Amino acid sequence: MRHLDIAVVGGGLLGSAFAYGLSSHGVQVGLIDEGDNAIRTARGNFGLVWVQGKGRGMPEYARWTLASARAWADFSAQLGEETGTATGYHQPGGFFVAISKDEFNHNLKLLEQLRKEAGADGYEYEVVENPALREHLPGIGPEVPGATYCRHDGHANPLQLLRALQEGFERNGGSYIPRSHISEIRPLAVGGFEIFSGDRLVTGCEKLVIAAGHGGADLGRQLGMDIPIHPVQGQVVVTERSPAHLAYPTNYVRKTDEGYFMLGPSARDTGFDLETETTTLRDIVRQCSKAFPYLRELRIQRSWAALRIMTPDGFPVYAQSRDFPGAFSFSCHSGVTLAALHAREVPQWVLAGEIPSAHRCFGLERFDVSA
Amino acid sequence: MNAVPVRPEVAVVGAGPAGMAAACSLAESGVEVLVLDEQPAPGGQVYREVEKVHEQRPEDLAALGTQYRAGLELVRRFRHSGAGYLPRTSVWEITAASEPELAIGTLHDGAAQMLYPRHIILATGAMERPTPFPGWTLPGVMTVGAAQTLLKTSGLMPAGRIVLAGTGPLLYLYANQLLTAGTRPEAILDTRPATSMGALASLLPALAVQPGALLRGLGWMRAVRGSIPVSSRVTALKALGDERVASVSYESAGQSHELQAELLLVHDGVIPNTWLAMAAGIQHHFDQRQACWVPDVRGVGRTSRESIAIVGDGAAIQGAEVAILQGERLAHEVLGQLRGAKGPVLPTPVEPPALRQQRLLQRFLKRYFPPSAYFQLPPDDSTIVCRCEEITAGEIRKVAALGCVGPNQAKAFTRCGMGPCMGRKCALTVSQLMAQVHDVSVEEMGHYRIRPPIRPITVGQLADMPMTGEETGSAADPPGKFASANSSSSKR
Amino acid sequence: MYRRSAAIAEPVILWFEDRKIMAAPGDSLAAALLAAGVSVFRRAPVSGAKRGPFCMIGNCFECLVEIDGQGVVQACSTEVRQGMRVYMPRGQSPGEGD
Numbered sequence: 001m002r003h004l005d006i007a008v009v010g011g012g013l014l015g016s017a018f019a020y021g022l023s024s025h026g027v028q029v030g031l032i033d034e035g036d037n038a039i040r041t042a043r044g045n046f047g048l049v050w051v052q053g054k055g056r057g058m059p060e061y062a063r064w065t066l067a068s069a070r071a072w073a074d075f076s077a078q079l080g081e082e083t084g085t086a087t088g089y090h091q092p093g094g095f096f097v098a099i100s101k102d103e104f105n106h107n108l109k110l111l112e113q114l115r116k117e118a119g120a121d122g123y124e125y126e127v128v129e130n131p132a133l134r135e136h137l138p139g140i141g142p143e144v145p146g147a148t149y150c151r152h153d154g155h156a157n158p159l160q161l162l163r164a165l166q167e168g169f170e171r172n173g174g175s176y177i178p179r180s181h182i183s184e185i186r187p188l189a190v191g192g193f194e195i196f197s198g199d200r201l202v203t204g205c206e207k208l209v210i211a212a213g214h215g216g217a218d219l220g221r222q223l224g225m226d227i228p229i230h231p232v233q234g235q236v237v238v239t240e241r242s243p244a245h246l247a248y249p250t251n252y253v254r255k256t257d258e259g260y261f262m263l264g265p266s267a268r269d270t271g272f273d274l275e276t277e278t279t280t281l282r283d284i285v286r287q288c289s290k291a292f293p294y295l296r297e298l299r300i301q302r303s304w305a306a307l308r309i310m311t312p313d314g315f316p317v318y319a320q321s322r323d324f325p326g327a328f329s330f331s332c333h334s335g336v337t338l339a340a341l342h343a344r345e346v347p348q349w350v351l352a353g354e355i356p357s358a359h360r361c362f363g364l365e366r367f368d369v370s371a
Numbered sequence: 372m373n374a375v376p377v378r379p380e381v382a383v384v385g386a387g388p389a390g391m392a393a394a395c396s397l398a399e400s401g402v403e404v405l406v407l408d409e410q411p412a413p414g415g416q417v418y419r420e421v422e423k424v425h426e427q428r429p430e431d432l433a434a435l436g437t438q439y440r441a442g443l444e445l446v447r448r449f450r451h452s453g454a455g456y457l458p459r460t461s462v463w464e465i466t467a468a469s470e471p472e473l474a475i476g477t478l479h480d481g482a483a484q485m486l487y488p489r490h491i492i493l494a495t496g497a498m499e500r501p502t503p504f505p506g507w508t509l510p511g512v513m514t515v516g517a518a519q520t521l522l523k524t525s526g527l528m529p530a531g532r533i534v535l536a537g538t539g540p541l542l543y544l545y546a547n548q549l550l551t552a553g554t555r556p557e558a559i560l561d562t563r564p565a566t567s568m569g570a571l572a573s574l575l576p577a578l579a580v581q582p583g584a585l586l587r588g589l590g591w592m593r594a595v596r597g598s599i600p601v602s603s604r605v606t607a608l609k610a611l612g613d614e615r616v617a618s619v620s621y622e623s624a625g626q627s628h629e630l631q632a633e634l635l636l637v638h639d640g641v642i643p644n645t646w647l648a649m650a651a652g653i654q655h656h657f658d659q660r661q662a663c664w665v666p667d668v669r670g671v672g673r674t675s676r677e678s679i680a681i682v683g684d685g686a687a688i689q690g691a692e693v694a695i696l697q698g699e700r701l702a703h704e705v706l707g708q709l710r711g712a713k714g715p716v717l718p719t720p721v722e723p724p725a726l727r728q729q730r731l732l733q734r735f736l737k738r739y740f741p742p743s744a745y746f747q748l749p750p751d752d753s754t755i756v757c758r759c760e761e762i763t764a765g766e767i768r769k770v771a772a773l774g775c776v777g778p779n780q781a782k783a784f785t786r787c788g789m790g791p792c793m794g795r796k797c798a799l800t801v802s803q804l805m806a807q808v809h810d811v812s813v814e815e816m817g818h819y820r821i822r823p824p825i826r827p828i829t830v831g832q833l834a835d836m837p838m839t840g841e842e843t844g845s846a847a848d849p850p851g852k853f854a855s856a857n858s859s860s861s862k863r
Numbered sequence: 864m865y866r867r868s869a870a871i872a873e874p875v876i877l878w879f880e881d882r883k884i885m886a887a888p889g890d891s892l893a894a895a896l897l898a899a900g901v902s903v904f905r906r907a908p909v910s911g912a913k914r915g916p917f918c919m920i921g922n923c924f925e926c927l928v929e930i931d932g933q934g935v936v937q938a939c940s941t942e943v944r945q946g947m948r949v950y951m952p953r954g955q956s957p958g959e960g961d
Contacts, residue, residue: 521894
């Protein structure tokens with residue numbers, strides 16, 4: 001029977017980053033994935049490596065995000081060298097565009113508050129109002145009052161990131177175990193775990209990382225971790241290739257290396273429904289073409305929906321089971337932005353068997369109403 | 372433009388034989404039917420432009436043959452049936468089953484609109500099976516169906532050195548049409564494998580019930596073989612040329628050959644065009660014998676979604692005659708569903724003898740012209756599979772061997788199927804190649820997930836679309852009217 | 864490559880790149896260009912290889928062309944119009960645009 005040092009359950013952006021990082025430390029790692037129809041958030045990811053606006057009410061998350069954004073260039077270069085797959089990362093800075101006065105005011109207030117909360121750390125951003133904005137974003141719509149700019153923001157290709165992580169993982173000697181929907185995890189009396197797909201024992205392992213997105217809630221419960229996540233549907237629209245130039249990623253629109261525009265992101269509460277909804281799609285293209293009217297004549301090439309996982313406060317969960325040490329559960333919706341730290345820093349927590357105190361704020365205790 | 376009913380009782384997508392027959396029958400029973408058609412005139416691909424050819428180019432009518440001429444009768448019946456008809460209208464989406472209301476996204480004259488029928492009949496017909504081989508992306512390589520469409524729509528005849536390659540009834544039909552019009556191709560490179568026992572076994576029953584059709588077919592084959600050199604069991608087909616096709620190389624009977632050609636027309640049979648049905652979330656399965664995906668159908672045309680029916684070649688490749696007969700029967704089935712609340716559900720109408728006879732004929736044709744192995748699993752790794760993003764068979768085999776679990780992940784990793792054609796020209800090949808590498812069935816390997824919009828629509832057209840019950844203001848015409856020419860597409 | 868079975872009675876004049884094209888009323892743009900001897904409609908966006916119409920029924924998207932004021936459309940599904948100005952799509956190929 002297979003017995004791994006560490007099993008990672010979930011082959012999405014999170015799980016693949018952990019598995020890639022862990023496998024570079026000379027331990028035997030297995031990455032357990034579902035099949036071709038897995039609910040894969042990477043496919044619906046917009047591809048932003050984004051700092052602006054994140055972390056209100058939790059300065060540690062703002063810092064964590066910034067640290068990942070800072071590590072991304074080096075991380076992406078290393079991954080590209082190891083695998084030959086480019087993640088398409090660029091960091092020209094990003095514009096947070098507002099398409100109405102209300103939205104602009106809201107964004108400015110949010111950023112001001114983040115600056116206050118950051119205290120001595122500082123929180124960098126610039127405000128650029130519309131006539132001046134045109135110099136940076138030619139073709140920006142006349143209704144756009146302005147935008148904020150942060151030099152740490154950037155973007156990457158989430159699909160190529162996922163591919164590179166999995167290739168790097170295999171190159172490090174990791175075992176990819178697809179077509180395995182995990183239904184049960186049994187802790188062993190002698191330590192370690194056995195992982196089952198229905199009646200089939202998939203593998204045994206000493207340690208375990210649950211990064212199964214929506215499926216993670218049920219698996220976590222089996223190990224005494226109650227992870228309050230719910231799905232939020234994100235929709236993304238991709239246009240045909242276009243010669244129009246957009247030098248910066250924005251919160252509404254970004255241009256990919258291949259020459260397509262991506263329009264989004266939208267979020268709506270949903271069950272596990274992966275169909276696109278027409279009204280949402282139309283609202284996305286309305287907003288985006290208000291921001292950039294030249295998009296109007298472009299043909300829509302594809303649209304897709306993907307489920308993002310949300311915690312009640314929108315911040316990540318990094319937790320270790322109290323009842324069954326060695327079992328970790330990680331979930332968050334910023335799989336691209338945080339990939340650098342998920343590949344480099346988080347694996348060390350798993351190897352050490354402990355989440356450092358500075359990051360315990362991401363634990364499950366914060367949802368404990370009785371606390 | 373006249374007012375378009377936003378809430379027709381039944382919307383039919385496609386005005387080919389199946390769509391017209393179903394619409395006629397429903398309209399004649401007093402149902403409010405609206406037929407949405409991408410073409411400027413009814414007929415579908417098989418009877419495309421039959422009215423225009425009849426009026427303006429009677430000499431082409433002779434070349435196109437009796438089956439084509441027969442379409443005129445159905446088109447005339449359709450024109451007088453009372454069914455609503457919206458030509459030049461594309462359907463880019465059908466809302467998901469989870470949405471509160473069944474709706475169909477249309478685009479006409481640059482204006483997008485949602486319609487809310489009670490029932491939808493998909494009659495989206497067939498498309499030619501993908502035929503990947505080295506050089507098939509060169510200008511001057513086209514499908515036989517494309518050349519035939521050019522003949523029907525504009526009276527275009529191939530000129531210069533023409534080579535036909537592949538197999539299937541349509542290839543021989545078209546070759547015969549060319550001969551009738553006085554055009555002689557250089558060669559037919561037939562990729563059909565040796566006739567199987569199954570084909571021979573199905574010949575007799577077909578001959579017993581459909582002697583006329585079979586003899587007509589044999590007549591064409593004989594005429595074609597008498598006038599055009601035919602190479603049999605052709606493999607290793609390649610189109611060569613720098614900027615456009617200049618020659619064709621192939622192997623036949625253990626010998627390599629090369630022929631000059633300025634137009635290479637390929638064909639390997641047709642498969643259901645399932646893109647709209649798949650985007651609507653209708654369940655499909657892989658049909659081993661036909662080597663293609665087909666919708667799961669119960670009764671005449673009921674699908675996994677109660678309010679959406681499928682009929683004609685979009686449900687299973689059976690040809691125009693079956694499509695007409697099935698269209699009529701489907702109309703009864705749908706009528707039963709619509710009126711079911713008020714009365715007893717009508718039983719599925721019995722199969723008329725003509726339908727059984729046609730089925731026997733089709734069964735023989737499918738066995739006599741099975742899909743070519745050479746196109747199904749292109750042996751040369753340099754063969755482009757995804758024409759849009761230029762992904763080769765070798766790359767698909769490589770990512771599959773590296774552990775890529777299925778076509779959707781292959782799409783994410785390689786971009787195959789992500790281009791403008793949305794996988795129409797590579798989906799089948801990618802699923803088959805991956806199934807081969809993983810040694811599983813194509814059914815198990817699965818198909819690309821297809822999402823709307825499945826027909827071209829621009830950001831501006833979607834942004835300007837009014838939704839039902841919405842305050843539309845001056846942004847667009849009120850629901851219930853189709854936009855008149857250029858009204859909403861040019862308003863900015 | 865193709866010839867017309869009948870002469871054009873009342874021609875529709877349009878331009879492809881700098882070439883004057885005579886079409887018949889009701890022609891699809893793809894048919895009109897093919898009849899005029901145009902076989903290359905665009906370049907593949909990845910390799911830059913030349914491409915032309917393949918399926919003629921709107922499925923393959925090989926016949927994409929750019930029309931003034933209309934953006935990039937499928938030539939097989941677009942009817943000819945008097946005075947239409949048609950180009951190979953700009954800015955969809957590597958190294959183009961910007």
